[in-house]
Amino acid sequence: MSHIRQALLETGLTIRRPEELALRWSERETRDDAPPWEIFAVLLATAILGTAVYGLTMKLHAGTAAMLEGALAMPLSAGAAWTVAFPGLYILNSALGSKLDFSTTALAALITVAFGSLAMLASVPVTWFFTLALPFEAIRWLINIVVFAGVGFCMADVFSRTMTRLEPNRGTSLRVTWLALLTVIGSELFYLSGLFDFSL
Numbered sequence: 001m002s003h004i005r006q007a008l009l010e011t012g013l014t015i016r017r018p019e020e021l022a023l024r025w026s027e028r029e030t031r032d033d034a035p036p037w038e039i040f041a042v043l044l045a046t047a048i049l050g051t052a053v054y055g056l057t058m059k060l061h062a063g064t065a066a067m068l069e070g071a072l073a074m075p076l077s078a079g080a081a082w083t084v085a086f087p088g089l090y091i092l093n094s095a096l097g098s099k100l101d102f103s104t105t106a107l108a109a110l111i112t113v114a115f116g117s118l119a120m121l122a123s124v125p126v127t128w129f130f131t132l133a134l135p136f137e138a139i140r141w142l143i144n145i146v147v148f149a150g151v152g153f154c155m156a157d158v159f160s161r162t163m164t165r166l167e168p169n170r171g172t173s174l175r176v177t178w179l180a181l182l183t184v185i186g187s188e189l190f191y192l193s194g195l196f197d198f199s200l
Helices: 002-010 018-026 039-058 064-095 102-133 137-166 173-192
Strands: none
Touching: 002 039, 018 102, 018 137, 039 064, 039 102, 039 137, 064 102, 064 173, 102 137, 137 173
């Protein structure tokens, strides 16, 4: 139980110092303050919760059933995008000479996704307010596009800082390419799942 409690406390670093969390994990064999393995489960649960709540908020205009569908579709779509894009990151990174092991690369990506989900969770009041105050399809589109763009920018910053801290001498082209791939796949899945259907 103490490991789960420690993992929950470590999750705070996802917002404040994500690169420090990843670095302590990568040096876990030589450090006494390495995060426990449970950090993966806690970050995954954080990502699911944040995206589920935001998906529910995206469907406020369409009623209870649609809200529940949104709460399910959002984490499934985001999870599928991450699952499809992640192997490419690890394989290409290793092929280009990276010394990061699988778990460290996975943690860096998972930190980024969890950070994005927390940013979406923080955006819920804004989306909620404008959805109720200005009940127009164009406004719903605009608000959600702004939120997704802002969250995407924050995720790119977190991922770049984390990977730079882990491997300071490596370039950024692969990181940018992976983030672009994740964005394209995620956008397609969000659209196909009906999350951006804001008509009544």
